[in-house]
Amino acid sequence: xxxxxxxxxxxxxxxxxxxxxxxxxxxxxxxxxxxxxxxxxxxxxxxxxxxxxxxxxxxxxxxxxxxxxxxxxxxxxxxxxxxxxxxxxxxxxxxxxxxxxxxxxxxxxxxxxxxxxxxx
Numbered sequence: 802x803x804x805x806x807x808x809x810x811x812x813x814x815x816x817x818x819x820x821x822x823x824x825x826x827x828x829x830x831x832x833x834x835x836x837x838x839x840x841x842x843x844x845x846x847x848x849x850x851x852x853x854x855x856x857x858x859x860x861x862x863x864x865x866x867x868x869x870x871x872x873x874x875x876x877x878x879x880x881x882x883x884x885x886x887x888x889x890x891x892x893x894x895x896x897x898x899x900x901x902x903x904x905x906x907x908x909x910x911x912x913x914x915x916x917x918x919x920x921x
Contacts, residue, residue: 855874
């Protein structure tokens, strides 16, 4: 079972990045089990922050106040992948972004994280 993030990198302030979280070994849209997928981030010297989450169907999304209107979380169940589109990036968005999948059965999986660096 793996969650693999990709899409991080270095971008200038005001730029955009699209992160991907691909699952292997399990399926986000499995019948009988509900997966909520979230993106977290952790900046140097700070605690982990929930950035965005999305329900199984994609019909319910939640965002941290700091990213509302700039970030969009989406999922493609056919590709077993969740995306985080990040626009209007700011230096304070610099962090390691990590994908999490949590099920209603108590399963909890984490990716290895991807670095996002926004230069001013």
